[in-house]
Amino acid sequence: MNDLSSKVSVASLIAAIYSITTVMFGSLGYSWIQLRISEALTPLPFLMGLPAVIGLTLGCFVANWFSPVGLPDLVFGPLLTLCAAILSWRISFGKKTLACIYPVLVNAFGVSAYIYSFYGVPYMISVLTIGASEFVSVILIGYPLLIAIQKTVKIDIRHGDRSKRPKDCTEPLA
Numbered sequence: 001m002n003d004l005s006s007k008v009s010v011a012s013l014i015a016a017i018y019s020i021t022t023v024m025f026g027s028l029g030y031s032w033i034q035l036r037i038s039e040a041l042t043p044l045p046f047l048m049g050l051p052a053v054i055g056l057t058l059g060c061f062v063a064n065w066f067s068p069v070g071l072p073d074l075v076f077g078p079l080l081t082l083c084a085a086i087l088s089w090r091i092s093f094g095k096k097t098l099a100c101i102y103p104v105l106v107n108a109f110g111v112s113a114y115i116y117s118f119y120g121v122p123y124m125i126s127v128l129t130i131g132a133s134e135f136v137s138v139i140l141i142g143y144p145l146l147i148a149i150q151k152t153v154k155i156d157i158r159h160g161d162r163s164k165r166p167k168d169c170t171e172p173l174a
Contacts, residue, residue: 018059045089046099
């Protein structure tokens with residue numbers, strides 16, 4: 001499998017998991033009090049780079065087609081996801097915790113900027129509820145997931161480095 005097909009596969013898999021998980025939980029992922037379990041995937045750009053950024057953005061776009069908020073969620077949701085994913089990928093300074101904090105902050109303040117008016121709740125209440133749900137999904141679920149994936153996957157997809165790949169059982173030992 002060549003490098004491009006690996007990246008496309010990773011992006012597609014992340015997009016599918018994100019969108020299916022969000023839609024599967026229904027209204028739980030679309031209110032001013034929400035819990036998007038799929039947000040646990042948002043730290044993945046730290047490990048997987050651009051393919052994860054693209055996968056998360058596409059997954060959010062597909063998931064938000066089912067949002068009762070409509071066009072604002074369809075436009076701004078994926079843009080905020082893209083912003084948080086790029087921050088996690090490029091400006092995490094090698095810190096997994098920082099890569100997890102960006103999605104929490106970007107979504108708490110950004111999503112609340114358009115969600116609060118749709119549901120008629122005060123902005124700061126929306127920030128607190130969305131921030132709390134992001135904390136649960138990203139920090140309590142996503143951070144351990146990030147660590148588990150980092151320990152399991154030996155290929156650095158961000159840089160195309162296959163030197164860390166485990167040797168195939170059929171290859172002679174050197």
